[in-house]
Amino acid sequence: MSETEFRQPTLSRRHILLGTAAVGLMALPRWAAATPAEAEAVVAKLAGSAKPAASRIALQLPQIAENGNSVQFSVSVDSPMTETDYVKSIHIIADQNPYPEVATFYLSPANGKAEVTMRMRLAKTQNVRAIALMSDGSVHQAQQEVKVTIGGCGG
Amino acid sequence: MADVKARVKVPATATKGEIIEIKTAIAHAMESGQRKDKEGKAIPRKIINKFVCTLNGKELFRSDWYTAVSANPYLSFFVRATESGTYDFAWYDDDGSVYHASASIAVS
Amino acid sequence: MKYVIAGAMVAAGLLAHGAVRAADAQTGGDGLGKYIVGDKRSGYVFAEPDTRAMQDDDFQNPGMVWVEAGKQLWSTPDGAAGKSCQTCHGDAATSMKGVATHYPKFNPRVGKVIDLEQRIDMCRAKALQAKPYPWESHELLAMTTFIKNQSRGMPMNVAVDGPAAPFFEKGKESFYRRRGQLDLSCASCHETLEGRHLRADVLSQGQTNGFPTYRLGWQTLGSLQKRIKGCDKQMRADPHAFGSDEYVNLELYLAWRGNGLPVETPAVRK
Numbered sequence: 001m002s003e004t005e006f007r008q009p010t011l012s013r014r015h016i017l018l019g020t021a022a023v024g025l026m027a028l029p030r031w032a033a034a035t036p037a038e039a040e041a042v043v044a045k046l047a048g049s050a051k052p053a054a055s056r057i058a059l060q061l062p063q064i065a066e067n068g069n070s071v072q073f074s075v076s077v078d079s080p081m082t083e084t085d086y087v088k089s090i091h092i093i094a095d096q097n098p099y100p101e102v103a104t105f106y107l108s109p110a111n112g113k114a115e116v117t118m119r120m121r122l123a124k125t126q127n128v129r130a131i132a133l134m135s136d137g138s139v140h141q142a143q144q145e146v147k148v149t150i151g152g153c154g155g
Numbered sequence: 156m157a158d159v160k161a162r163v164k165v166p167a168t169a170t171k172g173e174i175i176e177i178k179t180a181i182a183h184a185m186e187s188g189q190r191k192d193k194e195g196k197a198i199p200r201k202i203i204n205k206f207v208c209t210l211n212g213k214e215l216f217r218s219d220w221y222t223a224v225s226a227n228p229y230l231s232f233f234v235r236a237t238e239s240g241t242y243d244f245a246w247y248d249d250d251g252s253v254y255h256a257s258a259s260i261a262v263s
Numbered sequence: 264m265k266y267v268i269a270g271a272m273v274a275a276g277l278l279a280h281g282a283v284r285a286a287d288a289q290t291g292g293d294g295l296g297k298y299i300v301g302d303k304r305s306g307y308v309f310a311e312p313d314t315r316a317m318q319d320d321d322f323q324n325p326g327m328v329w330v331e332a333g334k335q336l337w338s339t340p341d342g343a344a345g346k347s348c349q350t351c352h353g354d355a356a357t358s359m360k361g362v363a364t365h366y367p368k369f370n371p372r373v374g375k376v377i378d379l380e381q382r383i384d385m386c387r388a389k390a391l392q393a394k395p396y397p398w399e400s401h402e403l404l405a406m407t408t409f410i411k412n413q414s415r416g417m418p419m420n421v422a423v424d425g426p427a428a429p430f431f432e433k434g435k436e437s438f439y440r441r442r443g444q445l446d447l448s449c450a451s452c453h454e455t456l457e458g459r460h461l462r463a464d465v466l467s468q469g470q471t472n473g474f475p476t477y478r479l480g481w482q483t484l485g486s487l488q489k490r491i492k493g494c495d496k497q498m499r500a501d502p503h504a505f506g507s508d509e510y511v512n513l514e515l516y517l518a519w520r521g522n523g524l525p526v527e528t529p530a531v532r533k
Contacts, residue, residue: 112235149463
């Protein structure tokens with residue numbers, strides 16, 4: 001495994017202070033953070049004509065992440081998970097990561113319960129959302145802001 | 156990566172219809188493609204991009220992963236215990252490798 | 264320029280938040296009692312609850328992967344003698360229980376204090392007739408983590424008297440020596456300013472009872488010497504080489520500072 005530490009692909013305060021931020025960053029394939037608009041576009045594509053409802057889905061996240069390299073999330077959807085009423089997929093979106101998509105989970109009645117737990121990287125303080133697509137075509141969304149702290153030694 | 160190692164936690168027994176939790180973890184750097192090495196060159200992306208769980212060959216759960224999944228990925232989810240058999244867990248690497256782990260369950 | 268600003272930011276952070284202390288680190292609340300011995304506080308006490316939970320659950324703790332890898336290596340023959348660790352030492356759960364609490368330790372064969380990593384490679388050279396594991400290799404980290412994990416929960420208990428005394432003194436000197444362009448010593452942050460804020464961080468005591476440790480910042484598990492090298496770099500000082508006497512003696516001093524704290528290996532920290 002690499003010894004190089006994960007660098008947050010955004011402008012840190014130090015870079016801004018130095019005024020030299022752009023120089024070292026241009027060469028990277030994708031340095032700039034996604035914008036909330038890009039994240040909205042991802043959501044719009046998922047939801048299609050349905051309007052996401054802020055119900056039936058719960059997203060559990062820390063208010064403050066000690067390290068953006070590992071932020072644990074749990075998402076659960078209130079669904080009987082029967083042949084006629086189940087969650088088809090859950091999508092995790094981080095609005096201002098280099099790429100907004102984090103992970104997608106495909107479920108079926110075989111799961112019995114629509115709940116998953118995982119850990120993700122957050123490049124900076126931002127809004128995180130979970131979108132559930134249901135078997136009846138409805139779309140549900142939950143979101144929360146997570147503050148990502150910057151360590152005293154720049155870590 | 157020679158040291159890839161997966162761990163899974165599945166109950167050894169369950170009653171038919173019971174909903175059980177499955178926990179999985181795998182050692183993998185999940186290199187995002189957004190980091191630089193000491194010479195300032197971008198380190199190429201190399202992540203696990205897909206995870207699939209099957210029981211006796213039938214798919215129960217699948218997940219697509221992107222670069223924001225943390226290194227040494229941990230994932231837990233639920234399945235309904237329907238029959239005895241062997242769960243297979245497969246992690247698909249960008250480089251074409253597939254890492255497997257398995258666990259058996261007795262359902263009564 | 265960069266160093267001046269970094270230094271100014273360090274100083275400003277310390278001054279602005281100097282009076283603020285982490286409540287948990289002071290009170291020992293939240294079931295933290297076993298991680299506080301007298302005035303010694305494990306880094307566990309300074310960690311966020313989510314990070315502690317990750318360490319506490321043996322399945323969620325990512326460092327356990329190295330423990331399992333070490334367990335495999337323990338019984339796998341390697342080297343010209345055709346032996347494994349198990350050939351001489353049997354079941355590690357018995358033979359290695361408590362061993363790591365005494366390391367770093369004076370070794371009469373080489374006439375100096377050596378750490379656990381060096382002891383492992385000494386065994387490999389002498390008994391197994393195998394090549395040493397390189398520093399920070401997956402194998403050395405796995406074996407060190409596996410062996411120290413056999414002492415989990417036991418109090419650290421290194422000897423600093425007798426033949427170890429001069430090496431302990433050197434380690435102590437290193438702990439208090441100012442170095443680097445920021446003119447800091449280990450003690451500046453981890454003794455004088457312990458418990459105070461450095462930007463969003465609370466400075467810990469720099470205790471070593473959880474090493475090798477899985478650090479979220481590293482996204483992997485690493486040795487204490489890797490951590491010390493990181494500190495040196497952040498102090499704008501030239502790091503020493505892995506396995507240098509300078510670092511091993513410092514490891515001894517750091518271990519002594521934490522004598523009595525329970526082994527947590529593999530700890531999880533930010």
